[in-house]
Every structure is written in C-alpha cells, then in structure tokens.
Amino acid sequence: MAKWLEATVVENKQWNERLHSLRLQADFPEFKAGQFARLALDIDGEQVIRPFSLVNAPDETPLDFYFIEVPGGQLSPHLARLEAGDAVQLAPKAAGLLTVDQLPEAKHLYLLSTGTGIGPFLSIIKNAETWQRFEKVVLVHAVRYQDELTYQDTIAEVQAKQPESFVYVPMVSREQCDFALSGRIPQAIEDGKLSHWTGLDITPEDSQIMLCGNPAMIQETMDLLIDNYGLTKHSRREPGHISIEKYW
Numbered sequence: 113m114a115k116w117l118e119a120t121v122v123e124n125k126q127w128n129e130r131l132h133s134l135r136l137q138a139d140f141p142e143f144k145a146g147q148f149a150r151l152a153l154d155i156d157g158e159q160v161i162r163p164f165s166l167v168n169a170p171d172e173t174p175l176d177f178y179f180i181e182v183p184g185g186q187l188s189p190h191l192a193r194l195e196a197g198d199a200v201q202l203a204p205k206a207a208g209l210l211t212v213d214q215l216p217e218a219k220h221l222y223l224l225s226t227g228t229g230i231g232p233f234l235s236i237i238k239n240a241e242t243w244q245r246f247e248k249v250v251l252v253h254a255v256r257y258q259d260e261l262t263y264q265d266t267i268a269e270v271q272a273k274q275p276e277s278f279v280y281v282p283m284v285s286r287e288q289c290d291f292a293l294s295g296r297i298p299q300a301i302e303d304g305k306l307s308h309w310t311g312l313d314i315t316p317e318d319s320q321i322m323l324c325g326n327p328a329m330i331q332e333t334m335d336l337l338i339d340n341y342g343l344t345k346h347s348r349r350e351p352g353h354i355s356i357e358k359y360w
C-alpha cells in the first residue's frame with residue numbers, strides 16, 4: 113500500500129460519554145459520499161488500523177469521522193483521547209461501495225442506520241448527486257437513547273434545503289420520547305409505523321435500501337425485506353435493492 117498520510121486533529125467533539133466526532137486536516141484525495149477511510153495509531157509499538165466512514169461531503173473539509181468509544185476496544189479508546197494538534201495516521205485513499213452511483217434507478221432511497229452507522233448517510237445526504245437521483249430520501253437513525261440522536265444541525269440544514277424530498281425518522285428504543293418512533297428498524301417496517309411516518313411503501317419497483325451499522329439489525333432487516341417485500345440483495349453482478357455495510 114502507498115505511504116500513509118499524517119493527519120492532524122482539528123477538533124475532537126464529544127457528544128456524550130462515548131460518542132465523538134474526530135475532525136482531521138489532511139491532504140486526502142477525492143472520495144465518494146458513503147465511502148470509508150482507514151485510521152491508525154501506533155499503540156505499544158504496533159500499528160492498529162480500523163475503518164471509519166467519512167461523514168463530511170466530498171467537497172467539504174475538514175475530514176469528519178463519527179465514532180463510538182468501544183470499552184476495551186483496541187483503537188477507539190485511544191482515538192477518543194486525541195486532542196487538537198495531535199497526529200493520526202490515515203490510509204492514502206478511501207474505499208467502499210456504499211455509494212449512490214452503485215445503485216440501480218429508483219424513486220425512493222432509504223438510508224437505514226443504527227448508532228454511528230449514520231456516518232456514511234450524512235455524507236450522502238449532503239451530496240448534490242443524491243438529490244438529482246431520487247425523488248425522496250428517507251434517513252432512519254435508530255439509537256437506544258435520545259442523546260445519541262446527533263448531527264441535528266446537519267439534518268436540519270438538509271431538511272431546509274430539501275423540504276419536499278427529505279424525510280428524517282429518529283427512532284429510540286430504550287426510552288420514551290414524543291418526537292421519535294419507538295422500537296427497532298425491522299419492527300417499524302413490519303408493523304407499518306415507518307410507512308405511516310414517511311407516507312411511502314417499500315416496493316421493489318420504487319425502493320433502493322442502504323443499511324449501515326449493527327450487523328444484527330442489518331441481517332434482520334434484510335431477511336424481512338427479502339421474505340416479505342420481494343426485495344433482493346444488490347451486487348454489481350446481480351442488481352437488486354439492498355446494499356449493506358456491517359460495522360463489525
């Protein structure tokens with residue numbers, strides 16, 4: 113692999129006890145909204161590398177990475193302690209196929225995320241190409257507690273720019289709040305609550321679905337969409353409706 117870049121921390125924004133946005137300055141090449149980069153630190157003499165989604169739009173700086181500190185994790189607790197001016201290693205180019213240009217034509221794009229899995233979708237909703245491709249874009253952000261519903265400023269900006277086309281659906285599973293759906297993504301699809309909120313039906317004719325975050329949510333949602341809604345998994349060889357990125 114080509115030489116690693118040295119990125120400099122511009123800001124380490126802490127949203128709550130475990131959630132951070134690490135903003136980095138680096139001479140990073142062009143990437144597509146929805147892709148990820150690789151960050152690394154030398155820890156006890158060993159380079160520890162992990163992938164993280166790019167949250168900023170391709171034409172924005174600084175680079176923005178939204179991550180959770182995993183207790184006992186090898187890398188994330190170290191990233192969580194970084195301060196402005198610190199150095200981070202950054203692989204020299206982005207990767208990943210969770211991008212809008214990979215998708216077949218459709219009217220409606222569903223971006224279904226749990227936790228930090230909203231990251232690539234924030235880049236996607238900030239990117240002009242998304243709004244040229246789809247009539248409606250539904251962003252579902254499923255979290256456990258309402259203080260994990262982060263990036264509200266970004267979401268409000270997109271809402272203001274795309275009032276007819278953008279539907280944001282916050283979903284909270286472990287506490288009651290009056291502005292969010294309760295429960296989990298597969299459940300909200302199955303019991304019709306998501307469709308009631310969006311005013312749209314998920315169909316093979318109209319819908320492209322992207323799933324990102326917790327692997328259990330992804331598997332369960334994908335099974336439901338395949339078994340009950342007639343959707344198929346998308347790949348370059350066999351075009352379908354469901355594109356996924358599992359974070360672990």
Ligand SMILES: Cc1cc2nc3c(=O)[nH]c(=O)nc-3n(C[C@H](O)[C@H](O)[C@H](O)COP(=O)(O)OP(=O)(O)OC[C@H]3O[C@@H](n4cnc5c(N)ncnc54)[C@H](O)[C@@H]3O)c2cc1C
Nearest residue numbers: 162163164165178179180182185186187188228231359360
């Ligand atoms: C393509 C890709 C993109 C990713 N993008 C992001 C991102 O933008 N933000 C982010 O926080 N993570 C992201 N991840 C996960 C990330 O790469 C690391 O796995 C995570 O930061 C934990 O690393 P660690 O070394 O601290 O923990 P490790 O010692 O590697 O422990 C891994 C364990 O941490 C837990 N875990 C990993 N990621 C998460 C998560 N996001 N939320 C809750 N629990 C988790 C799981 O139980 C997993 O088994 C991505 C993963 C992939 C494959």
